[in-house]
Amino acid sequence: MRALTAAPVADSPLARRNPTVKLALLTAISLVVVLVLDPVTPAVLYLLALTAVAASARVPARTLLVAHVPFVAFALGVLVVNALARPGTVLWQAGLLRVTEEGLAVGGALAARTLLIGVLAIGFLLTTDGVALMTSLHQNARLGARVTYAILAGYRMLQEMPREWATIRHARTVRADPRHGRPPRGPRHLAGAVFTLLVVSVRKGERMAQALESRGLGLEPRTTWRPVRVTRGDWALAAGVLAVVACVLAAGAALGILEGPSALGG
């Protein structure tokens, strides 16, 4: 997980590629693998993706490992739940708990898919600057200028939010009953603080909108200062990635291990 104030993206082969192309590839692969429900195919894709990300993003191995934690936990949970909660051929039984073959297969498929999408998402996030992505979406994907800059303004707000949050907490601590000797905690207090944050942010947002409009945002025609281009390298990246995915899927189909959504047997 990146901190809210993201570190500047280090230069690497993947970081030099067009953000919109990277996002489109990530989306395409995510949508394709949703339809794959055997454990082997996504596992192979995951190993390939891990190798590719490690090679082309030039992030330290430790960063990559730490970033794996949340979705590895999720993948394990999915695997266990599916192994225990699917009817089928019983492999192992102890009291109320039983592990089935079908459960293990589907659970393994979903766990491998989680890992695959997770590692690709990490590769994307570690090599893409948020502002560069929005600029690229505006120029290469025809996202409207007002929406783009509204989101960018929101991003600035997000970066300042931890400080805003600390201010609110301090203010509430000052007003708290001094006899308790510690800052107030508990769900009610937290909910109040979040609500305060919401009110402050809505007010700030209205001012931001007026500032943006008074500077002429949304007027046509717009000129661009630094054009973001889709280069030959970006097309090569897209073609390469899609070719690898297609090859793996074709090989899986040829070997008869590829399974579709019918594996769920819903």
Add this chain to the structure above:
Amino acid sequence: MTTTDRTTDRTTDRTATTTRPRWAMKDLVLMVVLGVVFGFAYWALVQAWNGLAILMGPAGDIAQHVLFGGWLLVAPLAIAIVRRPFAGVIAEVIASVVEVVFLGSPVGPLLFVAAAIQGAGSEIPFALTRYRRFGWGVFALSGLLGAGLVFFWSAFRFGWYGQDIFVLRLVIQCLSGIVLGGLLGKVIVNALARTGVVDNFAIGRADRP
């Protein structure tokens, strides 16, 4: 306070169903702000939640449905304040963009799809009243549909079909949607309206004679 935006100078026409030419910048930024604040709150929550989920193991998989409604809040808030068609869908998608691009959710772009479905589900009841009625019932129905529609997409994504606990999941998630994604939204909207920060939006104009 007058803005120079020509989309906001409506005096007699109170129906939000007339398609006005453009979104006011104010409304766009408000939806981003909702996405950012809730994105931040969820991010803080998820940090705590991850540790808890690891401790709970498989039980965490069921517990996610209990809290699910909280993820729906952005849409009813945006609709109730802005009162324009598609406000809910756009607000949800923007919130998911904030979550993926700026907060680094490892779910990836599939979250955009889920967000659009959630937003659509939350918006249907308000659209049926032509964005005119904002009572408790409409909010509850909005939470129910928001949770119910996206359930079938999630079920497909996480392979819940064919599990023994499929119906249990659906019931828990719908209840959570009604309470956390519907009724709680109404509570927050009322509280926001009382503070006066949203007076310059459609919700404030509607309450003034």
